[in-house]
Amino acid sequence: MDWKPLLGLPLWFWLFVLPTLVVVVCAVFKDTAGIVLRPVWAVLNKIYDLAGIVAAIFMVTILLIIVVQMLARWFEFQFPGSTDYAGYAMAATSFFALAHALNRGAHIRVSILLNLNQHTRYWLNGLAMFIAALTATYFARFAIKANIFSEMLNDRTQGLDQVPERLLTVVKMLGSSPLKWSEMWAASGSEWVYTPMWLPQLPMSIGAVLLAIALWDNLTRLVVTRESAIKIETVE
Secondary structure, three states: OOOOEEOOEEHHHHHHHHHHHHHHHHHHOHHHHHHHHHHHHHHHHHHHHHHHHHHHHHHHHHHHHHHHHHHHHHHOOOOOOHHHHHHHHHHHHHHHOHHHHHHOOOOOOOOOOOOOOHHHHHHHHHHHHHHHHHHHHHHHHHHHHHHHHHHHHOOEOOOOOEEEHHHHHHHHHHOOOHHHHHHHHHHOOOOEEEOEOHHHHHHHHHHHHHHHHHHHHHHHHHHHHOOOOOOOOOOO
16 A cells, blocks of 8 residues: 655554544543634634535536536537536535535434433444544545546546646646746646546545545544534434
8 A cells, every 4th residue: 555654654644643643632631622623623614614615616517517508409509528517517516515514414324323322422423433534534545646646647538528728727736836837837728628537536535635624523523522513413
């Protein structure tokens, strides 16, 4: 497995061991952790809400694409790649909404054992959330790795969809040093190119990272306040 060191420590330490240690520290020093983390929780709540708004925008985008497809059939003009664009928007909707939906209780959670008593509910909820956080972190790590490999291999879509090359340049600029921006912009063209796979994969990585953060976040809230940010459960 590829877990290259980061700052002298293996990547799995930063992704799994360090968050677990933070949770343990929060459980031991609840009062101090609550004071320190409450501003962080407030910021994270706004990030989750923002991700939910982005997911809603992509959902509206799906509707607009469908409307344009209908108009294309009626007025007999071409809209190449429309199905691909709708698929990308659907994937972005799903992944951007993950963290927001978690806190809104929209994820299915079978809670029959949690309802036995408050003590059982606390420990089983913590265990389930810890396992979910590890799983989501593992998925997020390999989602990012898939992005990196797609960019390295210059993997392109097999459909008819194309995007402006300058749009790709703008996205790449966000992940690079500002010192390179002028050079990157000068090297980009004005033509449309076949969609690189890393572009539609990017929402998957962002959504997976947000979900992992949300699960670790809820776990710290649970050990500090004995309640997570998940307020409504789909299944009781």
